Amino acid sequence: MSDTEIFDIYTKDLSRLGTASRQEVHANGLWHQTFHCWIIKREVRGGVYLLFQRRHPDKEVFPSLLDTSCAGHLQAGEAPADGVRELEEELGLAVPVEELTYIGRVAQEHLLSPHLIDRELNHVFIYESDRPLLDYRIQTEELTGLYWVGLQDFQELRRGERDQLTSAGVSMDAASGALREEQAVWRLADFTPNSDEYYQLLFDLIEKR
DSSP states (O other): OOTTOEEEEEOTTOOEEEEEEHHHHHHHTOEEEEEEEEEEEEETTTEEEEEEEEEOTTOSSSTTOEEOSEEEEOOTTOOGGGGGHHHHHHHOOOOOGGGSEEEEEEEEEEEEETTEEEEEEEEEEEEEOOOOGGGOOOOTTTEEEEEEEEHHHHHHHHTTSOSOEEEEEEEEOTTTOOEEEEEEEEOGGGBOOOOHHHHHHHHHHHHHO
């Protein structure tokens, strides 16, 4: 990640305006494109699960919070499908974009400070996989763990029908650098904020499938 990265910039409705550096984009709150991919799995008796990554504690934005399975900025000139590289970079998954399902675009903005305004046009994909979490190869500079969260549990948490949920996952052992299995308890404040529109797009597609 570098402030010298160049992004295409847009209006909120995706009319291209030109290009700007990463630093300019976030300092001035310019709309730019991102790739989001949710990894999901279905269990015969256990319902649907969403895979969340735990962001590295050194991240500038939302450190240590649970986030989309895989996400990243699109560079200048890239199309949404080009973001598939993020799956291999962050999770070690070499997946053809044809195996992903594109579910749509959502505009989201986060006013994090007077000098850090993140306005993203999120292109959201889904990838179904029941790959064991210990088989993932995570990018340790970006994330520190992966956790399966039950879709129904997460929806209840967002609606305020429960105070917390329990999930199975893996986290990076600082001493050995290896992934280790663990059970973790999370509250709503442990998840990165996404809009109702964003989650409704995701939930509707999963239910239709």
